[in-house]
Amino acid sequence: MTPLAASGGTDPGRFSGRGVLRRIGRIGRRVGPGRLLAGGLLVLLLLVRITDPPAVEALRLRTFDAMQALAPRVPPAERPVAIVDVDEASLGEFGQWPWTRTRLAAICRALQEAGAALVAFDIVFSEPDRLSPPLLARTVPNLSEAARADLRAQPDSDAVFAAAIGRMPVVLGQTATTTPVAWTGDGPPPQTGTAVVGTHPDPETALVAFPGLVRNLPVLERAAAGRGVFTISPERDGVVRRVPLVLRAGGTVVPTLALDILRVATGADTLLIRTDEAGVVSLRLPDLTVPTDPRGQIWVRFGPHDPGLYVSARDVLNGTVPPGRFRDRIVLVGTSSVGLLDNRTTPLDRAMPGVEVHAQLLENLLTGTTLTVPNEAVLIAVGATAAASLAIILVAPILGALGLLLFGAVVAALFVVASWHLFSGHGILFDATYPLLATSLVYLTLVFTNYFREQAGRRRIRLAFGRYLSPDLVEQLALSPEPLRLGGVEQRLTIMFSDVRGFTTIAEFYKTDPAGLTALMNRFLTPLTNAILDRKGTIDKYMGDAIMAFWNAPLPNAEHEAHAAAAALDMLARMDALNAARRTEAESGGHPVLPLDVGIGINTGDCVVGNMGSDLRFDYSVLGDPVNVASRLEGQSKFYGVKIVLGEPTAQAIRDRFPVLEIDLLQVKGKTEPVALFTLVGDEAFRRSERFGQLAARHAGMIAAYRARHWDETEAAAQACRALAVGLRIDGLYALYAERAEAFRREPPPEGWNGVTVATTK
Structure with missing residues (x-):
């Protein structure tokens, strides 16, 4: 014994892997998994x-x-912003975009006369006016020298536009690009001054960045009071939610259009950028501080698209704008024309013109929203x-x-x-x-x-x-671990019985091969069962080669009659496929094959469904008269020469969707009242076909003639129906009515006969 163990010291095993696992297990049991x-x-x-x-x-x-x-x-009552819209009406009157700069100069003069406080263009003018007279003198071929001289003598359109810009506060738009763009003017381009205050070592690296910046023509840039980038970058899903107020483009820090509009409006020369360790904190102008995220962006609180902001450029040029519409307002010039591709997706609109995004941003900044x-x-x-x-x-x-x-x-x-x-x-x-x-x-x-x-x-x-x-x-x-109780509930159900016809003959064929008979039963019961389960049916029991099933319990099924009908059609289709496969196997093996044929009976009615049986043994099953009728209907399928026999409640529930034909009035064995029998002859598509319409009309005529004792008409209608019903597997029904007509022609039924057939077997 070691001294440590002898003295009752700590067991070294507690620090082993097994000891740690035991401690974790105790903690887990105490805390709970x-x-x-x-x-x-x-x-x-x-x-x-x-x-x-x-x-x-x-x-x-x-x-x-x-x-x-x-x-x-909610927009303010007094709107500080208005939009001059180069809309479809303007393009229709003054021609396609781009317009000549003299027309834009006319817009500037009209807005100045209307008392606008500031004008901003959501447009970049990076190329000379293609319609400027001096440019036309150089580029238009086949002009006379006099015409060229006359064009050269006229003022340059860009100079006219620059002069109009210089007479009032105007902010021009610029656009950021993913490729570098060279400045074409003499000397450095005009630029808004910025000052940085804060602890970030290099705030430019935090800003949204683009390699290039597309500026306006030098003559326009120098004439303008301000310049701002109108590029709007949406989120990953294409929605515009936040926009930068400053960004880095072409290697320099530039304000966006809305911010430079406010800078010009407040008379400031410089933007103050406040930073911290994470990036940008806020932007400062006289009497205005705008908090931003670390990248210099703000979240826009949008309103819905507002047509009240817009004035057509056509009305401005034609002088039809109401007086005071632009007085003391910031006026943005842009476009809502779909063809000019300046629409943006916002949280409220799928296609808001980009110029309105800038207008709403301006109202956000001016109203602190x-x-x-x-x-x-x-x-x-x-x-x-x-x-x-x-x-x-x-x-x-x-x-x-x-x-x-x-x-x-x-x-x-x-x-x-x-x-x-x-x-x-x-x-x-x-x-x-x-x-x-x-x-x-x-x-x-x-x-x-x-x-x-x-x-x-x-x-x-x-x-x-x-x-x-x-x-x-x-x-x-x-x-439910509590003791189970016997009993059931009343429920309207659709019940199905199916049985293989001639199974005794088939069993006789396998009398020396019981294992083969068992395999055959499994082979045809499986697809029949799957057809029922695929249509939300419940298998009640198997009775040898027969199946009992029902719908609308234990789970409710609002279309239980239709699902039962669809299951019956699927069962016939699966039996056809099985018979085809067995014929192929028989031909390759050189042995005979007995085809499998199934009869189906379906009925609907109020039943009792639940746990049925004794105190010692019980099963979930269904009881009631509709169950007995369904069983009898299946038994009549062979007599009437049809595959499927429907009770009247089932037939009435599905006849608008499925092709249903009346068979007969039958007093089944053990019943005193006759029941109407029907058969199902196809799917929903066949119900809508012209062929079924013709068959249904001739069939109804046959039934009516039969009950009216017109035997010749009955036989003729039966022959006509048989021709229309080729492939529907109801030939036996029309053969039966032809035989009945012939028999009653020889020996008429007694007086008081009402067309009811009395069944002698179940």
Whole structure:
């Protein structure tokens, strides 16, 4: 004995691998497998939110879209912005785009005279006007020298446009590109000044960046009071939700169109960019500070497309705009024409003109209605997810199933209310979807863990009693361990009986091969069973070569008659396929084959369905008179020479969908009242065919002539129906009516005969 062991010291085994596993097992039993699993899932979910994969971001963005759709931005009563729209009407009157710059100069002069505070173009003029007279003098062929001289003497269109721009505050648009673009002017291009204040070592690296910047013609750039980039980059799903206010394009920091409009409107020369370690924090102009995300972007709170913002450029040029429409307003010149391809998808509209996106952004900035996402959004989401999920994990064993459900509902409601309050009251976008999803998954993990524990208990019951009870009873006992009771409920059901005709002859053929007979039975019972189960039927029992089935129990089935009819047709089709396969096998093997033929009876009515039997043994089955009638109908299929016999309730329920023909009025054995018999001769497509229409009319005439004792007409109609029914497998029915007509012609039925046939066998 070692000194340590002799003195009662610590057992070295506790530090071995087996000892660690035992300790983990004790902790697991104390905490519970469900809580351990839920805790592990929570850690994984928190890591997912921190990494923020595209699927999580897409869910968050869709939720923000839904909030905007529920509470879109309400425009101010006095609109600070208006849009001059180069719309379809303008293009129709003044010709295709691009227009000559003299016409754009005319728009500038008209807006100046109308009292516009500032004009901005959501258009870039990077190339000379192709319609400028001096340019035409150089490029148009076959002009006389006098005409060329006259064109050269006229003013350059771009110079006219530049002069109009220089007479009032005008901001020109620029566009960012994915390829570098060279500046064509002399000297450096005009540029808005920027100043950076903050702790970020290189804020330009945080901005949205493009390699190139397409500027306007130098003469226009120098004449303009400002220049801003109108490029709008949507999210991954193509929706515009946030736009940059500053970006890096062509190697320099440039403002976007909306921001430079505000800079010119406030008279500022420089943009102040405030940063921190993460990137951009805000942008500053006199009397205006705009918080942004670290990339210099802001979230736009959209309103729906607003036609009230627009004035057609045609009306501006024609001087038909109401006085005061543009006074003291910022006027954006752009296009809504579909052919000019400047439409954007927003959370509220699938095709909002890009110029209106800039207009709504301007109104956001001027009225302080932009949306914000806190830079700490990830930490907030992670903290909220962890707090709610841990609370659910801790209280789960205490509250029970109902209490836990109510607690989870309260947590979910708090998330939703907080998210909506922050959005509607403060313009803050708080992501409640991920905390909701994560806590729901944690909750479901706890629920399903309990469920699997219950399932394990049920498996133990099945193992314990499976050798002594039928599988059905074992399953019921596992689901409801309390003692099973006898009894049933009344339910309207459709019942089917099917039987193989001539099975005695087939069995005689296999009298020396009982195993072969068993294999044959399995071979035809399997497809018949599958046809029933595929149409939501319930197999009641097998009776040798016969099958009893029903529909509308134990699960409700609103179309139980139609499903039974479809199953019957499928059973015939599967039997045809089986017979074809057996014929092929017989031909290759050189032995005879007996074809299998099946008769089917279907009836509908109120029955009692449930556990039937004795205290010692019972089965889930169905009882009632409609069951007996269905059995009798199947027995009559051979007598009438048809494959399927329907009771009147079934036929009436499906006759508008399936091709149904009346067979006869029959008083079945053991019954005092006759029942109408019908047969099913095809599927729903055949019901709509012209051929069935003709057959149904001649068939009805045959039945009417038969009951009116017109035997010649009955026989003639039977022959005509037989010609129309080729391939429908009801020849025997028309042969029967022809024989009846011949027999009654020789020996008429007694007085008082009402056309009812009395069955002598079941």
